[in-house]
Amino acid sequence: MMRWLLLLLIYAPAAYSAPVIPNFKQGTMTSHTETTSKVTETIVSENYSTGYEYVVTGTNVQIDGVSISPDTTAVNSWTGLDLSTKPNWTITTPGGTFQYTETYLGPGLSNVTTIQKVTEVTSVTDTVSSFTE
Numbered sequence: 001m002m003r004w005l006l007l008l009l010i011y012a013p014a015a016y017s018a019p020v021i022p023n024f025k026q027g028t029m030t031s032h033t034e035t036t037s038k039v040t041e042t043i044v045s046e047n048y049s050t051g052y053e054y055v056v057t058g059t060n061v062q063i064d065g066v067s068i069s070p071d072t073t074a075v076n077s078w079t080g081l082d083l084s085t086k087p088n089w090t091i092t093t094p095g096g097t098f099q100y101t102e103t104y105l106g107p108g109l110s111n112v113t114t115i116q117k118v119t120e121v122t123s124v125t126d127t128v129s130s131f132t133e
Contacts, residue, residue, distance in 0.1 A: 043117070052080045
């Protein structure tokens with residue numbers, strides 16, 4: 001069996017190739033490319049108060065005692081109001097109309113702003129190539 005295979009290989013006809021010659025004189029080639037990119041940016045802004053704000057407003061009220069500047073205490077190395085020593089307020093004319101507002105803003109984080117921006121960019125490239133013989 002091996003002999004037949006060997007004889008077949010020895011006497012097999014040779015294979016030849018013919019050169020390929022293009023059969024056109026002119027033409028065009030077009031290319032279309034689209035690229036899309038998306039960028040997400042996040043900006044976080046934090047505002048801190050390193051001291052305190054103590055505001056009292058009103059009518060027909062008065063402070064008990066002599067101090068309008070209460071003792072302070074340190075909070076994370078920032079100055080805050082010691083609420084146990086803040087002044088007390090009383091109505092000046094009992095039974096009369098009055099208005100009283102007390103506001104305290106201590107040290108620390110007072111505001112956080114988060115802004116998120118998404119940008120999407122699409123780039124389109126069209127190319128046309130023409131050729132002639």
